[in-house]
Amino acid sequence: MFGLIITLVCSTLVSARFINDSCQININYKHGDFGAPQPLILTRNNFSMFLYPQHMDRLNVFTMQKIILSCPGKNNYLKGIDNDKTLNSMELICFRGNKFFYNSQEFILNLKNVSCNTFPKHVARRMPSKCYNNNTQIEIGFFITDENNNQEFIRTIDLCRNDTRHWTYYTHYKLISKIGNLQLGFPRPKQWSGADFYEHNIDNLYKISTQITTLEILLGSKKLVSKFVTINSTRFLSRGHMVAKSDFVYGNEQRSTFWYVNSAPQWQSFNGGNWNILESSIRKFAVKNRINLEVFTGIHGQMIISDENNNPVPVYLFGNETHRALEVPRFFWKIIYQPETKKGTAFVGLNDPYQPAITEDMFICKDLSERIKWINWNKKSLSKG
Incomplete structure (x- = not known):
């Protein structure tokens, strides 16, 4: 018993010293250590990756661990380091507290002064490789440039898209167990990106007034339209995120979800109903x-x-007297998979809140939802999906 007590005390002292020797950073957007807009916070082993906080807003950078601050994008640069407006990335090595090594010299870094000139720029790039049924593979993420002018791409999302139908078959990303530490209150982009991936004015098509006009053309009736779309209600088609904003820890990652290719027309009552509950429940499950x-x-x-x-x-998002485009999907689906155990679960939601009753054709696979006890949704509510 005495030996056990000695072990615990020693362990506690070692842990305390280890924390005191690390470089501690508060990543909170409004009240944290960085200025705004925040740079990407990365580390590098064989390749660069995001360095995530261990607990809530607290990021401990271990002694002698590398940390990279990066501000990707044209005319973007790191502010608060020196007056070099060409410096958009720097690699530091933690010493302790707010002391770091930079270019082999020790210096004290005041993070309050460190920010980007503009928000780090995220991009979507078409890949040479093909995906499902010979379609276009697209990656969303950040191009970063190191101090030696070498460029590297940090991916947040990859997806498979039919460019002719303007239809994203699926998206893929990694949900980390630390998702409970996500940054809150980080500014959303002023507008969605990637309108140039579409032949029609995608921004305009999501306006409720445009949806009303489109449905009048599709149905050949103004009378029926109010059953489906009305102003100042949840009866409209929203930009339904396929990878949700809140599925990423850092606000800069969250901003990279606002691409039209990462969305599909989704009825708002479903978007804010069972689909939102599913997304939130999966995050809680991972944590x-x-x-x-x-x-x-x-x-x-x-x-x-x-x-x-x-x-x-x-139903289409675009329709005139001669042409239809951008199909409104009937189903949204989501698969979660744990590589270590090779176990996974698939979820399917109905994107049709106007059906009067549940029918067999709404089930495209065997319903095992009764086995999933960690989701508190109302699966029999058609209006919520």
Whole structure:
């Protein structure tokens, strides 16, 4: 018993000393150590990656561990280091406290003065390799340049897209067990990126007034439209994130989700209903079980509504008298997979809140939802998906 007490005391002293010798950084956006806009906070072993906080807003950079601060993008640079407006990335080595080594020299870094000139720029790039059914593979992320002018891409999301249909079959990203430490209150982009991936004015198509006009054309009736889309309500098609903003820890990662290719037309009552509950529950599941997950999200089928004569009408986000484009999917699906155990679960949500009753064709795979006890949703509510 005495030996056990000695062991515990020694362990505590070693841990305390280890923490005191580390470089501690508060990453809170509004009240943390960095200025705004915050740079990317990275580390590098064989390749660069995000360095995540161990607990809440607290990031401990271990003694002699590398940390990279980066501000990617044209005319972007690190402020608060010196007056060099060409410096958009720097590699530091932690000594202790707020002391770091830079270019083999020790110096004290006041992080309050450190920021980017503008928000770090994220990009979407088409890859030479193909994905499902010979379609286009796209990666979203950040190009960073090191002090030797070498360029590296840090991916946040990859996806598979049909460029002809403007249809993203699926997205993929890694959900980390530290997702509970995500930054809150980080500014969203003023507008979504990637409109040039589309042949139509995608920004305009998501306006409720445009949706009303489109449905009038599709249905051939103004009378029926108010059943589906109305102003100042949840009856409209939203930009449904496939990879959610809150699925990433850092605000700069969160901003990289605002690409149109990472979205599909999703009814708002579903978006803010069971789909939102599913996303939140998966994050809590990863935190509680301390596991990292590979997450795939996709869409399937096309929503059908009936006109005044009860004829089936496929729903599109764009429609005029001669042309239709951008199908509204009937289903959104999500797969979570743990590589270590090779176990996974698939979830399917109905993107059609106007169905009067549950029917067999709404189930595209065997329903095992009763076995999933960690999701508190109302799966029988058609309006919530």
